[in-house]
Amino acid sequence: MRTEEKLYTLRYKKDDKSHLAIKDENTCLECTAKYGEPQPCVSICPANVFSWQNNRIVIGYENCVECGASRIACPYENIEWNYPRFGKGIALRYA
Amino acid sequence: MLDYDIVIVGAGPAGSAAALKAASEGKRVLVIERGPEPGSKNVSGAMIRKDYVTSIFGEDMPFERNVETIKVSLYNGNKPVNIEFHPDGLVTTGRLKFDKWLSSVSEKAGAMVIPKTTALKLNWENGIAKSLITDRGEVSAKSFVLAEGVNSLVSMESGIKGDWTPENSVQAVKMVYSIKKGDLNTLFNLPDDNTGMSWRMITSDPLVAGFMYTYKDSLAVGIGSPIKELVDRKIRPEKLLDDFLEMTGIAEKVKGYSLREYSAKIIPEGGFPDINVARGNVYLCGDAIGLVDPLTFDGITPAIASGTIAGEAAVHNYDKEIYRYNLMKDPEISKIAKERKLETDFMTGNKAGEYINMVSSMLEGWASGDLMGIRNTMVSNYRNLIPDLMTFVMRMR
Ligand SMILES: Cc1cc2nc3c(=O)[nH]c(=O)nc-3n(C[C@H](O)[C@H](O)[C@H](O)COP(=O)(O)OP(=O)(O)OC[C@H]3O[C@@H](n4cnc5c(N)ncnc54)[C@H](O)[C@@H]3O)c2cc1C
Numbered sequence: 040m041r042t043e044e045k046l047y048t049l050r051y052k053k054d055d056k057s058h059l060a061i062k063d064e065n066t067c068l069e070c071t072a073k074y075g076e077p078q079p080c081v082s083i084c085p086a087n088v089f090s091w092q093n094n095r096i097v098i099g100y101e102n103c104v105e106c107g108a109s110r111i112a113c114p115y116e117n118i119e120w121n122y123p124r125f126g127k128g129i130a131l132r133y134a
Numbered sequence: 135m136l137d138y139d140i141v142i143v144g145a146g147p148a149g150s151a152a153a154l155k156a157a158s159e160g161k162r163v164l165v166i167e168r169g170p171e172p173g174s175k176n177v178s179g180a181m182i183r184k185d186y187v188t189s190i191f192g193e194d195m196p197f198e199r200n201v202e203t204i205k206v207s208l209y210n211g212n213k214p215v216n217i218e219f220h221p222d223g224l225v226t227t228g229r230l231k232f233d234k235w236l237s238s239v240s241e242k243a244g245a246m247v248i249p250k251t252t253a254l255k256l257n258w259e260n261g262i263a264k265s266l267i268t269d270r271g272e273v274s275a276k277s278f279v280l281a282e283g284v285n286s287l288v289s290m291e292s293g294i295k296g297d298w299t300p301e302n303s304v305q306a307v308k309m310v311y312s313i314k315k316g317d318l319n320t321l322f323n324l325p326d327d328n329t330g331m332s333w334r335m336i337t338s339d340p341l342v343a344g345f346m347y348t349y350k351d352s353l354a355v356g357i358g359s360p361i362k363e364l365v366d367r368k369i370r371p372e373k374l375l376d377d378f379l380e381m382t383g384i385a386e387k388v389k390g391y392s393l394r395e396y397s398a399k400i401i402p403e404g405g406f407p408d409i410n411v412a413r414g415n416v417y418l419c420g421d422a423i424g425l426v427d428p429l430t431f432d433g434i435t436p437a438i439a440s441g442t443i444a445g446e447a448a449v450h451n452y453d454k455e456i457y458r459y460n461l462m463k464d465p466e467i468s469k470i471a472k473e474r475k476l477e478t479d480f481m482t483g484n485k486a487g488e489y490i491n492m493v494s495s496m497l498e499g500w501a502s503g504d505l506m507g508i509r510n511t512m513v514s515n516y517r518n519l520i521p522d523l524m525t526f527v528m529r530m531r
Contacts, residue, residue: 042372045309045396052170079365085307085372085398105175106398107285108305111298112365122287124269126170126250133228133310133352134177134397 042087046102054127057100059088059109060119067096070115083112104129138164138246140448141266141275143253143288145172145237147434148420148441149281151190153240153247155445156279163245164275165237166268168252173233176283177308177399179345179354180232181332182434184225186466190438191239196232197225198349199330209337210494212381226330226347226354253282255291262414263292277415277448281441284402286422294413295423300362302404302424304343305371306431308356310394315351321387322348334430335382338487340369344378345431352394355384358401358431371398401426401433406440407471411461412447412454419444425470439466 061067070078071091078096080089086102089109105128110120122128140156142149145167157163169175181201188195201224207214237247251270256263256278265274266288280289284303289295315327322331330348337344344357357375364371379385405424412418419425419440426433440461447457461467 040376040393045372045393048393048395049397077368082368082370083305083361083365085305085370104396104398105285106177106305107400108303108361108371108398110285111303111400112300112361116297120285120287122168122252122285124252126168126252128175129397130170130174131177131395131397132174132230133349133354133395134230134308 042085046086046104049104050130050132051101052127052130053101054123054125056124057098058121058123058128059098059100059103061096061098062117062119064095066115066117068094070113070117074114079112079114080109080118083108135265136164136271136273138162138273138275140164140277140279140445141166141273142245142279142281143266144281144283144420145169145247145249146176146233146281146283146420146437147236148283148422148437148444149279150233150236150240151438151441152279152281152419152445152448153237153245154191154243155442156449157240157243157245159446159449160244161449163240164273165240165245165247166251166253166266166273167237167247167249169249171230171234171249172237172247173230176229176233177306177397178229178434179308179347179356179431180227180229180434181224181345181347182227182232183223185223186435187438190442191236194235195227196235197227199226199324200328201225201330201332201347203331205331205333207333207335207382208490208493209335209381210491214335215494215498224332226332226349228349253288255288256416258292258414263416277417277451279441279444279448280416280418280422281420281437281444282422284400284421286418289418289422292413292416294416294418295410298400298402298404298424300360300365302402303361304358304401304403305361305364305398306356306358306401307371307375307396307398308354309375309396310349311353311355311388311391312394313351313353313388313391317391318348318351318353324348335378336490337378337381338490340364340367340374341487342374342378343431344382346382346384353388353391355379355388360403361400401431404474406467407458407462408474412457415448415451417444417447417457425467427470427473436466436470439464
């Protein structure tokens with residue numbers, strides 16, 4: 040089963056502002072040179088939020104399951120990780 | 135500005151226990167919860183000790199099934215060694231129903247719970263927190279409890295504690311499959327709709343702790359693995375779960391049933407007692423100070439225990455050393471604190487692999503009558519392994 044199909048099972052309310060951000064894109068280049076692909080954030084994320092496109096990390100924050108792993112996996116503490124505002128983001132029912 | 139005696143961040147088990155305690159002592163209590171309702175952001179297995187929970191929150195706890203059998207499988211390669219326990223008082227439960235109930239009990243005691251609101255930071259003056267800023271405004275209080283779970287952003291923002299590291303945290307992913315009661319009973323040999331079984335598995339390479347819990351009309355399965363190991367080996371957690379389901383034969387059992395929900399959450403593996411638990415009039419509890427066993431995932435009991443103690447500390451504005459002492463005195467909490475060293479051993483190097491291989495070969499030897507084999511295993515490992523080994527097996531219950 041593809042990740043996207045798994046994510047379809049989630050109730051979700053989108054915050055129009057991203058709750059995730061890369062602090063400094065140059066750091067991602069350094070990280071890629073050292074760790075290669077997939078980068079730690081790309082490989083630890085269970086929801087395909089991070090992807091490497093045209094030499095930068097692109098964030099699909101609306102996929103986020105709010106687990107917290109990317110913030111910890113990033114060797115450079117380069118991910119600004121917040122919660123979605125006003126009760127938005129995922130709403131689990133059976134977990 | 136709103137003003138309360140005590141403001142609590144998080145309506146999980148720790149936060150609701152703190153709220154219940156403080157409200158029962160007559161304080162004006164406000165609980166801030168970021169989810170649309172309590173439990174909607176939370177992930178567990180979950181298997182919990184019903185008697186412990188009801189001893190604090192009272193009767194009528196919602197649950198899925200009574201766990202009459204726990205099977206523990208140690209995988210050494212693809213052939214597991216299985217051990218079965220018949221525990222007392224364990225039940226399975228889903229977090230939305232469970233956390234809503236906990237929160238409603240705290241409300242009945244007088245606490246006010248506001249969902250859909252994210253706490254952002256505390257306002258400090260001379261080491262004392264004056265107010266909490268949320269995305270919907272500011273609220274002042276005499277003391278605060280941060281029961282914000284493993285991603286404890288407010289505690290970190292306040293500099294009370296640092297973040298987890300890849301070495302001391304576990305990434306967990308979970309899936310729940312819809313399976314009709316009758317089918318579920320047949321698949322797992324369950325005599326009726328109220329009886330359930332739990333299955334816990336450990337593999338050594340990579341180090342994975344897995345679980346399978348029967349709910350009423352669904353099956354919860356999940357795995358956890360140290361973040362460091364996953365990142366170093368570029369293993370995707372989701373793929374790990376898929377492979378795990380294949381290896382354990384669960385994939386075969388759930389074939390044809392639909393996936394009801396997919397979720398993920400990290401689990402802290404370090405923390406109390408090697409962590410700051412309070413600053414001034416602000417008290418941390420539950421996952422925020424790492425009170426969970428990363429092998430068995432038991433975190434709800436210590437969350438409730440520490441939340442109750444934090445609620446009491448907030449009522450009396452205890453000094454942080456008194457709060458720490460009270461935490462340490464609690465049997466549920468000291469148990470985790472004592473296992474820390476063992477935990478570090480399991481999670482680093484290949485110690486876990488050694489244990490699992492040793493248990494496997496001992497039990498296989500025993501089963502096949504190879505007593506000399508057991509003797510050799512025991513003698514060669516006596517010093518470093520045997521004492522820890524029994525703890526390891528016993529805590530899997
Ligand atoms: C896959 C998995 C399986 C598990 N299985 C079990 C099990 O079988 N048995 C068991 O006992 N334990 C289990 N655990 C552990 C258990 O889930 C935790 O230990 C427990 O939930 C900790 O309770 P808590 O109240 O400290 O934190 P949480 O339950 O995480 O509650 C924190 C609450 O605070 C809210 N919050 C956080 N930040 C903010 C903010 N800034 N503003 C407002 N609200 C906020 C959250 O939305 C949440 O409701 C499991 C964990 C995982 C990940």
